[in-house]
């Protein structure tokens with residue numbers, strides 16, 4: 001008799017959860033990305049105890065059909081890609097079909113959802129990957145997901161979480177960045193009944209900047225815009241006098257996806273040249289649009305690392321865009337001096 005056997009689906013999901021669902025912020029990221037993929041105009045995120053007690057995400061998106069509800073929790077089940085050709089031109093934030101099964105394998109999850117076409121909605125309740133209840137529900141249009149008792153069955157994961165304040169800061173950070181990437185969506189983030197963020201969803205990036213950083217800071221940021229045959233950059237960057245001690249206030253979004261890239265972060269700093277003191281960094285949000293075929297998002301399970309063809313060309317374009325904006329800003333005080 002051989003010794004090899006296939007792992008159970010629940011165990012396989014828990015292993016995947018180890019990669020995709022590292023902390024409460026990762027749950028929030030995956031759920032909000034699903035809401036964005038569903039074309040939501042409004043996304044409300046409600047947390048209790050830094051997300052460890054409850055993470056609830058409510059959207060007004062397309063909803064999940066009754067027949068799809070249980071399937072959404074199966075590994076590698078997705079509505080977003082079908083064939084191999086789709087993998088190399090992914091237009092949605094999700095596509096791996098891993099988030100919901102991973103989350104459900106390490107938490108208590110209730111989903112209520114209704115599509116526009118359906119007259120009634122449905123709900124499903126899972127705990128530790130097992131379906132407990134599935135029934136009809138009087139839901140409103142969209143999806144409401146409630147995640148409780150995160151990591152209740154993976155005590156080691158729980159033990160290695162950071163302090164509640166740090167976990168909450170990580171959630172705020174990712175929600176801020178997703179809101180910056182989607183000014184057309186109204187976001188709200190609430191923690192223990194206190195509002196932490198509220199954007200109006202009017203499509204104006206400056207509104208999101210002032211919701212996150214305050215009006216005074218937002219006023220010290222100037223627009224950036226530039227394009228070449230492959231890339232289109234738009235966003236805001238801070239004037240050189242407005243800096244921070246870390247790079248965390250620079251958000252780069254590629255086709256609406258928040259990504260981490262050392263090369264591109266360096267390009268932002270390069271745009272400022274000697275205007276920045278050593279160890280100081282600007283605030284910036286750059287939304288970069290490019291052909292979906294120029295970016296490979298299937299590099300890492302969390303998809304925050306991506307591979308961009310022509311990355312060096314993009315870095316040069318970012319640098320030039322920022323240089324141009326800062327240079328035009330310099331003209332204004334000079335013009336006033338001449339008055």
Ligand code: ADP
Nearest residue numbers: 034038072078079094095096097098099100143
């Ligand atoms: P992926 O996003 O990679 O497809 P997920 O596990 O995150 O995988 O979600 C599985 C499927 O469940 C999605 O493909 C989508 O069809 C559906 N889904 C999840 N969340 C939502 C939502 N908020 N609104 C509509 N559909 C959703």
Ligand code: MG
Nearest residue numbers: 030034094099
């Ligand atoms: Mg997803």
